[in-house]
Amino acid sequence: AQSVAQPEDQVNVAEGNPLTVKCTYSVSGNPYLFWYVQYPNRGLQFLLKYITGDNLVKGSYGFEAEFNKSQTSFHLKKPSALVSDSALYFCAVTRRGEAAGNKLTFGGGTRVLVKP
Amino acid sequence: NAGVMQNPRHLVRRRGQEARLRCSPMKGHSHVYWYRQLPEEGLKFMVYLQKENIIDESGMPKERFSAEFPKEGPSILRIQQVVRGDSAAYFCASSPYPGQGNGREQFFGPGTRLTVL
Numbered sequence: 001a002q003s004v005a006q007p008e009d010q011v012n013v014a015e016g017n018p019l020t021v022k023c024t025y026s027v028s029g030n031p032y033l034f035w036y037v038q039y040p041n042r043g044l045q046f047l048l049k050y051i052t053g054d055n056l057v058k059g060s061y062g063f064e065a066e067f068n069k070s071q072t073s074f075h076l077k078k079p080s081a082l083v084s085d086s087a088l089y090f091c092a093v094t095r096r097g098e099a100a101g102n103k104l105t106f107g108g109g110t111r112v113l114v115k116p
Numbered sequence: 117n118a119g120v121m122q123n124p125r126h127l128v129r130r131r132g133q134e135a136r137l138r139c140s141p142m143k144g145h146s147h148v149y150w151y152r153q154l155p156e157e158g159l160k161f162m163v164y165l166q167k168e169n170i171i172d173e174s175g176m177p178k179e180r181f182s183a184e185f186p187k188e189g190p191s192i193l194r195i196q197q198v199v200r201g202d203s204a205a206y207f208c209a210s211s212p213y214p215g216q217g218n219g220r221e222q223f224f225g226p227g228t229r230l231t232v233l
Contacts, residue, residue: 004158032219043120043207043224044159051219090158094219102211102220103149103172106158 002027004091004107012113019081021110023074023091030096033074034104035065038088047089050074061085081114088112118143120210120225121190128231135195135202137228141210148191149222150176150183153205165191198232205229 003026013019025031032051036044048059050067058064065076074091088111092104121140129135141148146167151159161175165185176183180198185191195202206229209222 006158034221036224041226041229043122043226044209046221046223049219049221096219102222103161103164104151104159104222105161106151108158 002031002093002095002105004093004105006089006091006107006110008110009108010111010113012115013081015083015114015116016080019076019078019085019112019114021076021089021091021112023076023107024072025074025091025093026072027093027095027105032094032096032102033065033067034092034094035059035063035074035076036090036092038090038109040087044090047076081112083114083116086112086114120145120208120223122206122208122225122228124228125226126229126231128233129198130233131199132197135198135230135232137193137195137206137208137230138190139193139208139210139225140190141208142212142223145210145212145223147211147213148185149209149211150191150193151207151209153207153227155204159207162193195230198230200232203230203232 005024034049035047050057055067088109091107148165150162153159163176163183164172180196182194205227207227208225211222213220
């Protein structure tokens with residue numbers, strides 16, 4: 001079975017400051033890891049993913065994430081947060097070669113609030 | 117290229133009625149996933165379908181829930197005899213590539229928010 005933990009329900013940060021959203025995962029075999037963002041009353045938008053290769057992955061809107069295999073983590077980061085980054089962020093994992101396609105297991109989500 | 121379409125966006129049903137949720141995947145996508153999001157929770161996988169086939173329904177309740185993805189037309193998630201606990205947002209996602217997990221991201225629709233009175 002695979003699982004994702006997002007230990008913080010909410011992260012508050014001042015605009016212009018660095019933003020980090022934590023994610024740890026558990027999966028048998030090699031993982032594919034994803035970050036999605038959800039704005040109020042909207043669907044999920046894809047931000048970035050780790051498949052293989054460089055552990056630092058760059059994505060949309062200035063976000064990046066670092067895959068750390070030894071710590072089974074995939075934290076999302078942004079060097080300088082914007083008020084418009086306020087949203088709900090989800091980390092998700094699937095297992096490479098998952099028989100059911102890309103069936104995703106999601107974390108519980110972290111609400112990010114960026115204050116001006 | 118239109119994104120994943122879901123309708124209706126909001127659906128209100130009384131206990132005991134049927135709810136029918138529709139999802140049209142992105143053009144060229146033949147793989148559909150349904151997820152359920154309960155209030156203040158993350159998304160939970162329900163079912164994975166390809167055209168005319170259910171590949172994995174391990175996340176779907178055994179009773180009252182069913183899903184299909186016909187050769188023509190949208191994917192349908194059907195909930196019979198709804199109860200208040202079915203109130204949630206139901207999201208559909210699609211992806212273009214067949215076979216086992218290959219890391220292709222899924223594209224999500226805007227969701228259908230089901231309220232059971």
